[in-house]
Amino acid sequence: MQQLTAETFDQNARAALNDPVLHGALRNLADNFVTRRQNAMASVDDWEGLREKARAIKEETLLHLDDYLLRFVENAEKAGATIHWARDGKEACQIVIDLVKQRDASMVVKAKSMAGEEIHLNEALERSGVEPVETDLGEWIIQLAGETPSHIVVPAIHKTKQQIADLFVEKTGIEKTENVDVLTKTARDILRKRFAEAEVGISGVNFGVAETGTILILENEGNIRLTTSLTKTHIAIMGIEKVIPRFADLDVFLKLLPRSGTGQRLTAYQSLITGTKKNAADAGPEEVHIVLMDNGRSRMLSHPVTRQSLACIRCGACLNACPVYQQVGGHAYGSVYPGPIGAVITPQLIGISKAKQLPYASSLCGACKEVCPVKIDIPELLLHLRAEITDGTAGGSAINPERKRRFAESLAFKMYGMAWSGQFSYGLGTKAARLMQKLVVRDGKIGKASGLIAKLLPPLGAWTAWRDAPAVAPKSFREIWTDGI
């Protein structure tokens, strides 16, 4: 499959809008997740208070991220874990590859890790001759299909049962069935063989506790538990923002994350791992390696607005609530982080010049902000990034092809501001508009039928390509009022 990029969101989205199969796959998303989330929220006394608390904990952590990170490292090392530092994705991949190679492993079992997806770890492993085996059902499905995840929590949400059934026939040789239990059992049987032979397991991390050096990983399937307890070596990839100060803080996040993500009070399993096993005879890995990865995160600390991005706990609630995501799905965003949170994280991770359309992939309706368990103001972030784009602080190059449009745009807004801020200029403006619009109005509106002139006026052309603009009324309300109704 051709991989879409963040640079071409507009095209990707248009193609997605015309994809009936994708809409079939996404049809359950809103009903299922949104309703379940609402029910789960109701099982907590003070949801709003919890959100406030979570955000305050995150803000406190981020403002002292250096301290908390070093404290986490000290305690994790004390418990027997080995810490690695990776400035970027390439470095993180190399650390993992070296660890795998030093242990003479030719395959690794992987539990779902968004950080791993972010740095394209699977491709890097394959290039070094190591076979990565995804074990989360959704991740395994998209690995079989050679695709990327389209949702943070449900990676294969873009695929229909029918497509998955065909994929299983092709890749596993089973007889065609759309029975989800049979498909799941097939995956279980195949992956158990891989678990039995694996020496190295790779996972992500949901929370790293500074106070104790503990890492916590949530899941529903059990593949993370298998990955982190059957293998001899466990490698955990952890973004530097995953640290939280105290063990007791988990209470807040374990209430928010499952309820927001899947509408559960708790997911089926939480593994709380503090270093290596303490007795040789115990089950569990002999070695635990934690790869602390920056990859563009520390940059986001430089402003309170962008810093919010690092509070994200990857629940996916903003994706489920987003009217844009619901229509175009995850792949259109051209990044492993789709939806509203992807639209703000991706430009900051890969550079805004490579993802200029993403901050505009939103109607600023605010549904994302409303559902976010850590109260990230995503609309504020989107506007901040849009401002960066129009101010020309983004893009890097001195000769900026968009500079002219930006000048025209800022001039237009200045005039607009002048016209609307005084009664006289406003009255003059509407009179002029009534006169001028005669050239383009057809049947009381300005639309596709308005002919050449509308098309030639750039803002009108762009607007009316998809919908009609209403014509200015012959008399304003104020005039009607003065004349007597």
Add this chain to the structure above:
Amino acid sequence: MSTARADIIGSIRRNLSKSKPFDAVHAEHKHVESIANEACPAENVTAVRKLLHNFTASAEMLGIHIEIAADEVEATDLIASVVDRTGARKIAVSNSSSVSRLIETIETVEFTVDASTEFLFDSDLGITSAQWAIAETGTLVLEAESEDHRLISLVPPIHLCLLEASKIRQTLGEILELTGRNLEHTITFVTGASRTSDIELTLAIGVHGPGELQIIILADQ
């Protein structure tokens, strides 16, 4: 200090100091509550009977089978009946002393302690106990320090777990306070059977872990 470590910590500090002038302005517009090092308040210890009722209600909502045994003899009978019902032949048991005591008198079938990974992959049933439980979520808490249940509770298709009623607490916060005192060994929270909704958000049970979770609660000791 490795170079990468120094670079990352340096970058964090540099960027945070860049943010300082904006922070002051931002704080005027947005009230961000600062928090002290407050621990989560533990709720009043609810009576065992009420906790038992709450735990059972939460767990049954998740499709967990619960049986309550008045004493150890009854618990043994309940274990035997699970073995009968499931037709389990290859059974792995943990080194929990209460489990050993309860299965001692069951002679119809063999129980394997210290099972190898190979045995586990081929087994029909795993029997362990749990150290704690959370009533508000129907969660079992397994502390690897006390028992070798990390794989026995995970690999066999059915997990049978013993729980003493006195080990049930109402809230997650209370359990975090109890378990947070000693974190040397891995702790696992188990809430229901293994599940997935990865195919069209359709629920399927037993994807990688047990497809069935059965809990026997020992009411009074």
